Amino acid sequence: xxxxxxxxxFTQVIEANKRLIFKICTAYCKNTDEREDLAQEIIFQxxxxxxxxxxxxxxxxxxxxxxxxxxxxxxxxxxxxxxxELIGDQLFEIADENLQDGLSEHLDDLQHFINELKVxxxxxxxxxxxxxxxxxxxxxxxxxxxxxxxxxxxxxxQLRQKFSKLK
Numbered sequence: 001x002x003x004x005x006x007x008x009x010f011t012q013v014i015e016a017n018k019r020l021i022f023k024i025c026t027a028y029c030k031n032t033d034e035r036e037d038l039a040q041e042i043i044f045q046x047x048x049x050x051x052x053x054x055x056x057x058x059x060x061x062x063x064x065x066x067x068x069x070x071x072x073x074x075x076x077x078x079x080x081x082x083x084x085e086l087i088g089d090q091l092f093e094i095a096d097e098n099l100q101d102g103l104s105e106h107l108d109d110l111q112h113f114i115n116e117l118k119v120x121x122x123x124x125x126x127x128x129x130x131x132x133x134x135x136x137x138x139x140x141x142x143x144x145x146x147x148x149x150x151x152x153x154x155x156x157x158q159l160r161q162k163f164s165k166l167k
Contacts, residue, residue, distance in 0.1 A: 010050050014043060017063055024064075027126050028071040038074055042067045057139070064132075064140040068123050075119055113162045121155050128152055 014021070021042050025035040045066050053062055114125050120141070127137045134145040134152075141148070 024067045024071050028075045042070045061139050
């Protein structure tokens with residue numbers, strides 16, 4: 001089923017989902033100018049694809065998939081020039097809300113460790129911290145739910161090992 005898009009609908013959808021776009025931009029860009037450029041590119045790509053939106057897919061899943069594809073492509077282009085990437089605090093608001101009191105002091109370490117992950121793994125963790133289901137993550141990333149579960153399990157183990165080295 002095709003959605004009948006309009007400019008008004010599109011601007012409302014972007015306004016309602018700007019936090020989603022912002023989180024992805026902060027996860028893949030280290031400074032404000034780059035984040036703004038990436039946000040504009042994501043919005044442009046969403047607009048280009050707007051007429052092709054299929055209502056049988058959840059709107060946020062569709063948006064995440066496009067936004068992550070744009071961010072990953074941009075990241076790969078910039079990776080040659082950039083030495084490190086910083087994940088913005090916005091991404092970790094979700095994690096912070098769920099952390100126990102004693103663990104919140106390790107948030108900077110978690111941010112650093114996730115920053116060191118491969119591009120796809122970073123995207124998986126972004127969605128995992130958003131509390132997306134394995135099915136939703138699979139649809140967004142384009143892999144099977146079983147593969148999502150396996151990859152998240154391996155990433156969690158990597159993070160556990162890095163935290164154990166801090167002690």
